[in-house]
Amino acid sequence: xxxxxxxxxxxxxxxxxxxxxxxxxxxxxxxxxxxxxxxxxxxxxxxxxxxxxxxxxxxxxxxxxxxxxxxxxxxxxxxxxxxxxxxxxxxxxxxxxxxxxxxxxxxxxxxxxxxxxxxxxxxxxxxxxxxxxxxxxxxxxxxxxxxxxxxxxxxxxxxxxxxxxxxxxxxxxxxxxxxxxxxxxxxxxxxxxxxxxxxxxxxxxxxxxxxxxxxxxxxxxxxxxxxxxxxxxxxxxxxxxxxxxxxxxxxxxxxxxxxxxxxxxxxxxxxxxxxxxxxxxxxxxxxxxxxxxxxxxxxxxxxxxxxxxxxxxxxxxxxxxxxxxxxxxxxxxxxxxxxxxxxxxxxxxxxxxxxxxxxxxxxxx
Amino acid sequence: xxxxxxxxxxxxxxxxxxxxxxxxxxxxxxxxxxxxxxxxxxxxxxxxxxxxxxxxxxxxxxxxxxxxxxxxxxxxxxxxxxxxxxxxxxxxxxxxxxxxxxxxxxxxxxxxxxxxxxxxxxxxxxxxxxxxxxxxxxxxxxxxxxxxxxxxxxxxxxxxxxxxxxxxx
Amino acid sequence: xxxxxxxxxxxxxxxxxxxxxxxxxxxxxxxxxxxxxxxxxxxxxxxxxxxxxxxxxxxxxxxxxxxxxxxxxxxxxxxxxxxxxxxxxxxxxxxxxxxxxxxxxxxxxxxxx
Numbered sequence: 001x002x003x004x005x006x007x008x009x010x011x012x013x014x015x016x017x018x019x020x021x022x023x024x025x026x027x028x029x030x031x032x033x034x035x036x037x038x039x040x041x042x043x044x045x046x047x048x049x050x051x052x053x054x055x056x057x058x059x060x061x062x063x064x065x066x067x068x069x070x071x072x073x074x075x076x077x078x079x080x081x082x083x084x085x086x087x088x089x090x091x092x093x094x095x096x097x098x099x100x101x102x103x104x105x106x107x108x109x110x111x112x113x114x115x116x117x118x119x120x121x122x123x124x125x126x127x128x129x130x131x132x133x134x135x136x137x138x139x140x141x142x143x144x145x146x147x148x149x150x151x152x153x154x155x156x157x158x159x160x161x162x163x164x165x166x167x168x169x170x171x172x173x174x175x176x177x178x179x180x181x182x183x184x185x186x187x188x189x190x191x192x193x194x195x196x197x198x199x200x201x202x203x204x205x206x207x208x209x210x211x212x213x214x215x216x217x218x219x220x221x222x223x224x225x226x227x228x229x230x231x232x233x234x235x236x237x238x239x240x241x242x243x244x245x246x247x248x249x250x251x252x253x254x255x256x257x258x259x260x261x262x263x264x265x266x267x268x269x270x271x272x273x274x275x276x277x278x279x280x281x282x283x284x285x286x287x288x289x290x291x292x293x294x295x296x297x298x299x300x301x302x303x304x305x306x307x308x309x310x311x312x313x314x315x316x317x318x319x320x321x322x323x324x325x326x327x328x329x330x331x332x333x334x335x336x337x338x339x340x341x342x343x344x345x346x347x348x349x350x351x352x353x354x355x356x357x358x359x360x361x362x363x364x365x
Numbered sequence: 366x367x368x369x370x371x372x373x374x375x376x377x378x379x380x381x382x383x384x385x386x387x388x389x390x391x392x393x394x395x396x397x398x399x400x401x402x403x404x405x406x407x408x409x410x411x412x413x414x415x416x417x418x419x420x421x422x423x424x425x426x427x428x429x430x431x432x433x434x435x436x437x438x439x440x441x442x443x444x445x446x447x448x449x450x451x452x453x454x455x456x457x458x459x460x461x462x463x464x465x466x467x468x469x470x471x472x473x474x475x476x477x478x479x480x481x482x483x484x485x486x487x488x489x490x491x492x493x494x495x496x497x498x499x500x501x502x503x504x505x506x507x508x509x510x511x512x513x514x515x516x517x518x519x520x521x522x523x524x525x526x527x528x529x530x531x532x533x534x
Numbered sequence: 535x536x537x538x539x540x541x542x543x544x545x546x547x548x549x550x551x552x553x554x555x556x557x558x559x560x561x562x563x564x565x566x567x568x569x570x571x572x573x574x575x576x577x578x579x580x581x582x583x584x585x586x587x588x589x590x591x592x593x594x595x596x597x598x599x600x601x602x603x604x605x606x607x608x609x610x611x612x613x614x615x616x617x618x619x620x621x622x623x624x625x626x627x628x629x630x631x632x633x634x635x636x637x638x639x640x641x642x643x644x645x646x647x
Binding site: 048049050051052053054058059060061064171172174176180185186187190191192193194195196197198199200201202204206341342343344345346347348 | 487490
């Protein structure tokens with residue numbers, strides 16, 4: 001094994017940071033690349049306290065976890081290259097990166113860990129391109145990172161955890177949430193999250209969809225309607241709400257650009273956001289030197305992304321000879337235990353089963 | 366959970382019947398005996414900071430961490446440390462004395478309430494139930510920016526009151 | 535237009551930090567911005583609702599806010615199609631609404647400020 005070649009981690013969000021930290025701790029050379037000018041991915045937008053147990057830093061706010069990961073990576077002296085976009089990966093594991101949109105470099109990697117995250121889904125309806133219609137993540141970035149309010153009266157489409165968390169955070173920044181619309185008959189997010197909005201008087205509209213958005217040069221009102229059994233709006237139930245903002249919280253899709261370029265085989269898993277790279281129990285893709293971690297390997301949460309990153313980091317370090325068999329096994333076992341703890345209960349079981357299916361499928365091929 | 370009501374998954378918050386069905390509605394005698402811990406966490410989510418925040422072992426989640434929390438009222442000293450520890454903001458402390466009730470609840474909005482504020486107490490769906498008065502605001506650093514607000518109001522509303530109405534700036 | 539959409543106070547984030555102010559120009563009109571923030575947030579803070587028009591004249595603002603979707607592109611210092619959500623402000627920066635793909639040419643209305 002050529003020990004001088006670095007492990008290249010793409011994406012400095014929670015998964016990538018944790019992978020890089022594990023590699024560096026084990027003594028492996030690692031380079032962490034991110035297209036943004038600040039590391040942390042979406043973690044610094046998460047101003048709420050996380051779920052889980054003490055081992056998952058439960059009860060700690062997302063940005064606090066982000067700060068401690070950055071501190072750790074700084075202390076370890078990890079080579080973090082920001083404003084660096086990876087635009088190509090070839091079968092020889094050469095990573096083509098463009099720095100500050102100006103210079104380009106080829107990095108020969110021993111292993112590649114892809115932590116490229118996911119993209120928020122759009123939803124098309126008449127008027128959806130109007131200024132004022134945006135993803136929930138866009139609104140979250142504006143209020144929690146830049147501290148500007150995109151609007152005063154907000155309608156949220158989608159009642160999953162993203163929709164209800166961003167709805168609560170919009171109220172914390174002073175906006176009014178005029179409603180949360182959910183096409184399914186039941187709300188999707190954790191009851192403790194929806195209860196925060198309910199007690200603030202936010203109405204939930206289940207079995208309802210957005211029919212159109214209207215306004216001259218920007219959003220002025222939205223029309224919603226109940227849906228029938230085949231999710232078609234029922235015209236007689238239409239009602240119009242005065243809003244200047246619509247936030248779409250209708251799921252995320254794994255970002256597959258780089259794993260596709262690397263030749264990783266994919267699998268369709270609707271529970272985890274759609275098409276995603278196959279991976280084994282160590283987060284290794286169908287290309288043995290390439291790992292996929294976090295949302296790009298199936299959309300879950302920051303807390304699971306961090307554990308997946310650790311899993312891949314440990315296994316990659318071991319595979320290059322930087323960790324003993326026993327150490328690897330021990331670290332993998334404890335990480336898996338923490339992961340499993342997060343994939344239980346009424347919400348987690350579905351994700352646990354989906355992940356099990358992916359791992360099983362990866363063994364068959 | 367009640368088979369007839371689905372408030373939590375349609376209106377966003379549990380009804381009193383749904384809470385009662387999982388043993389999370391306090392009994393009136395508990396509320397009269399002293400400050401009474403109330404946890405409204407009726408779904409199996411992976412979370413246990415309430416358990417680890419309690420210095421007296423009065424809240425049990427155990428393994429797996431998706432278990433619903435179980436309260437040991439004998440061990441609870443009503444210190445309130447669990448209130449800001451809950452990421453779901455699902456913990457309150459209530460008490461009834463004569464015709465007045467008090468509640469301590471988590472709060473994360475500006476403007477920060479001030480002792481003496483005349484406020485409107487709300488139920489789980491945000492309906493104004495009765496007037497109230499802020500009697501305490503705890504902003505201790507260990508709460509990590511979740512304020513714990515104390516308020517008093519008419520005792521007859523003790524079961525329905527969960528928080529207070531947000532003031533619009 | 536003195537309105538601001540900046541969030542002054544926040545229980546979790548605390549009071550807004552003091553950040554040095556710079557000035558950018560939207561179609562020639564001065565707009566205050568916070569040093570280090572993206573063009574997008576300076577415009578949102580100033581209440582700007584339209585960032586550009588498509589070739590068919592349909593208005594656009596921002597959509598994803600993290601550099602994925604290109605809904606928020608504008609002409610910045612003469613360069614069209616710049617993603618304003620991932621481009622940080624600079625004092626004196628000239629930002630223009632573009633139509634369609636925009637053009638590289640200097641337009642008559644701008645740059646006179």
